[in-house]
Amino acid sequence: MKTIKIAVLPGDGIGPEVCRQAVKVLEAVAERFDHHFDLQTYLMGACAIDATGNPLPDETLDACRAADAVLLGAIGDPKYDNDPSAKVRPEQGLLRLRKELGLFANIRPVAAYDVLLPHSPLKTERIKDTDMVIFRELTGGIYFGEKGRTADGEGAYDHCTYSRHEIRRIAHLAFQAAACRRQHLTLVDKANVLETSRLWREEVREMAHQYPEVTVDYLFVDNAAMQMILNPKQFDVVLTENMFGDIISDEASVIAGSMGLLPSASVGEEVALFEPIHGSYPQAKGKGIANPIAAILSVAMLLEHLELFSEAALVREAVDEALNNSVLTPELNPTAPYTTEEVGNYIAFWI
Amino acid sequence: MKTIKIAVLPGDGIGPEVCRQAVKVLEAVAERFDHHFDLQTYLMGACAIDATGNPLPDETLDACRAADAVLLGAIGDPKYDNDPSAKVRPEQGLLRLRKELGLFANIRPVAAYDVLLPHSPLKTERIKDTDMVIFRELTGGIYFGEKGRTADGEGAYDHCTYSRHEIRRIAHLAFQAAACRRQHLTLVDKANVLETSRLWREEVREMAHQYPEVTVDYLFVDNAAMQMILNPKQFDVVLTENMFGDIISDEASVIAGSMGLLPSASVGEEVALFEPIHGSYPQAKGKGIANPIAAILSVAMLLEHLELFSEAALVREAVDEALNNSVLTPELNPTAPYTTEEVGNYIAFWI
Numbered sequence A, B: 001m002k003t004i005k006i007a008v009l010p011g012d013g014i015g016p017e018v019c020r021q022a023v024k025v026l027e028a029v030a031e032r033f034d035h036h037f038d039l040q041t042y043l044m045g046a047c048a049i050d051a052t053g054n055p056l057p058d059e060t061l062d063a064c065r066a067a068d069a070v071l072l073g074a075i076g077d078p079k080y081d082n083d084p085s086a087k088v089r090p091e092q093g094l095l096r097l098r099k100e101l102g103l104f105a106n107i108r109p110v111a112a113y114d115v116l117l118p119h120s121p122l123k124t125e126r127i128k129d130t131d132m133v134i135f136r137e138l139t140g141g142i143y144f145g146e147k148g149r150t151a152d153g154e155g156a157y158d159h160c161t162y163s164r165h166e167i168r169r170i171a172h173l174a175f176q177a178a179a180c181r182r183q184h185l186t187l188v189d190k191a192n193v194l195e196t197s198r199l200w201r202e203e204v205r206e207m208a209h210q211y212p213e214v215t216v217d218y219l220f221v222d223n224a225a226m227q228m229i230l231n232p233k234q235f236d237v238v239l240t241e242n243m244f245g246d247i248i249s250d251e252a253s254v255i256a257g258s259m260g261l262l263p264s265a266s267v268g269e270e271v272a273l274f275e276p277i278h279g280s281y282p283q284a285k286g287k288g289i290a291n292p293i294a295a296i297l298s299v300a301m302l303l304e305h306l307e308l309f310s311e312a313a314l315v316r317e318a319v320d321e322a323l324n325n326s327v328l329t330p331e332l333n334p335t336a337p338y339t340t341e342e343v344g345n346y347i348a349f350w351i
């Protein structure tokens, strides 16, 4: 029996509570399928700053490098957000981890669950049957360019850069995904204003010849932000750069009726990382109201990545069971809510 | 009787058709109130490139400088969007005009009209009584920073910069607006990643002391993109930088049920410019289906800017009349639609 090493980074806020349920599900899968998962927990984010002064301690980075996959809860703490002069921030840990592990593609599936349609802020007929995957570039663009203050202290700058290579490697993944889905790729950019966007358009247009079965559309990001709400069903695979992807994918999350449902995979060179798309939601910490499903579906993506397809399918079935029986946290079941732990127990038990 | 000079830039696509109705309304106002509007039309955008090779001919810029106000239709043509190598683009005309006229603040009111609630993709209870104004910085940030290709042709860059001065002048307008409204300002930024955002947060936090009656909130742009749909009523005045404002304000437009309803004002140093927030929508050009109301409400904002308050109020009343009687273009009245011109005639006649 091969041991599968999974580095678990619970992080901050509700991260640890949702991670605990995800780990419980992994343990249930291990038992059911007779796998051996070696699950070790490491510090990252604000908790790592508090403990070591470093948002991404070496030990954590080394463990992630040595792992078969990484499971992350969430990071971030408001005490850093409101202090623009803070030199060390939890986000630096996550950004550095993405860069060091070469996680250049963040993959976020967005689907409307039928049972949850009443919870969406969008009208049912607009979103029913929505099924898209957003490919967000994750290690380039304005996130990783030079940034700083001008010498006189009166100005600040952030540089956005992209190379053809950075565009191509994620675009190939997106084209391949589109080819296996509904053969439709939408590039979201701002090519009428940005030079980097024009480079994206050039590359994607050229690459399209290699994927003749895929229809490619080009949308300006402002228009995409509207279309995402007006007619989300039009999207199959959405490809975009780092900052636009951050905005558009969080916007798209409203379709599902709760952020608490959406997982993501960050893939690239070697090891891959799996995390809910929601943040650390500090106001909810410790209250037992955080939805663990996004973290649990991140586990399903992790299992698929390890090619444990039956295992992943069972996790998804168990989640569907919870959804269909309203075993859900208060944002989705305000009248008879379950706690984070009860939802986790239900799903793990079902496996 | 003082002559009021208004430079009209119809632009491309549906720009000329909606502008024609807006001009008709201005003429009705002139007749009713015995004003003299000197309305001259100039080229800008793709039409100006076609005619002169320059998206913003000198004649147009000079006329705008000499005018009391500028009324713009829309600019843009897909033939430029899909040619990343095009050296001259319609958008350059608009961007240069904004810069040359010092139009540093783009002001976009977003409200949910009761009669149109059924047309919104959002559920009624979420958006009823939404009433916000977005202040988007318009002459700085990544739109106007250095941009280009790297020497080896393998990369591209766009630089985002902001100075304290650029932040302060628009923030003052936003604080003042908030003080006259519901005393609530939300700064949208990405201060957990961008240095420019941290400068925005610093300045706004400091300025807040001068406006003690205004409550200030800070939202990351990814979260703002969600909140805009989940709970738009929480917003009163939203302040943000150029690129985030482009995305967030277009996203917010879905609340109203149609982009075709939303006007904007761009103000700054001297002359101000008024335009619908919608684009040139080339597919609709010449079909008589474009909604002229955004352009007509831009006229109302223009009149308010000139302190012609009764005149503006009458234009708004006339628009309400059209809305209440469903004298509307097909996107809002699919069963018994009116043409662009019929809607314009109805509103002008009512004045």
Ligand SMILES: CC(C)[C@H](C(=O)O)[C@@H](O)C(=O)O
Pocket: A075, A076, A091, A094, A246, B192, B193, B222
């Ligand atoms: C925490 C933050 C730096 C991060 C990002 O902007 O990438 C988050 O919003 C995300 O989307 O994973």
Ligand SMILES: CC(C)[C@H](C(=O)O)[C@@H](O)C(=O)O
Pocket: A192, A193, A222, B075, B076, B091, B094, B246
């Ligand atoms: C046409 C384009 C350059 C422009 C912008 O991005 O500013 C438009 O989208 C707008 O919002 O006025």
